Amino acid sequence: DQQVKQNSPSLSVQEGRISILNCDYTNSMFDYFLWYKKYPAEGPTFLISISSIKDKNEDGRFTVFLNKSAKHLSLHIVPSQPGDSAVYFCAASARAGGTSYGKLTFGQGTILTVHP
């Protein structure tokens, strides 16, 4: 059972436009969410995170939105740049305990391609 889902395997965007990557989760115990970025032949690197007590967190061109009632989060990249082309993974964790405590559960990933 996939507790974290990224339903779009790929996304293609023009340079300068907005990229929106989506992620859904099913486990109501998840209360901390992260986005990771992965280039070929490298390990994933942390991008941005959000706690469930917030609905938005911004870091430069990257903004993560959380809709707890819909169990949905999204990553906005504005403006998109060719160097943003990578695989993006969302991940979730539970701080309050339960079987997900201290662990990250990852989505399948979305391949973002930003065209010049």
Added chain:
Amino acid sequence: DADVTQTPRNRITKTGKRIMLECSQTKGHDRMYWYRQDPGLGLRLIYYSFDVKDINKGEISDGYSVSRQAQAKFSLSLESAIPNQTALYFCATSDTRQGHYEQYFGPGTRLTVT
């Protein structure tokens, strides 16, 4: 120098062989993890260790074993490799003192079992 290193970076082995993947970190983190990545499945947790004496199974531990030789070293073994263990393997670390949620990944080991 990289904070989290993995050896080897690439490995081709035959069915039935025993193989060990090694991970070392210089970050001083207490928690270490092993994941595998398969196309369309994201990263799935194999084993994790919250400290040297605490090792736990992840969601896909069958066919794998681990050893935490020291706080900085965490190795993954495939006792008898099979072709469906062909995947990209990542080691990661996190720090309880920093809230432990943000994990830092090594560069990965590409394993092919023929």
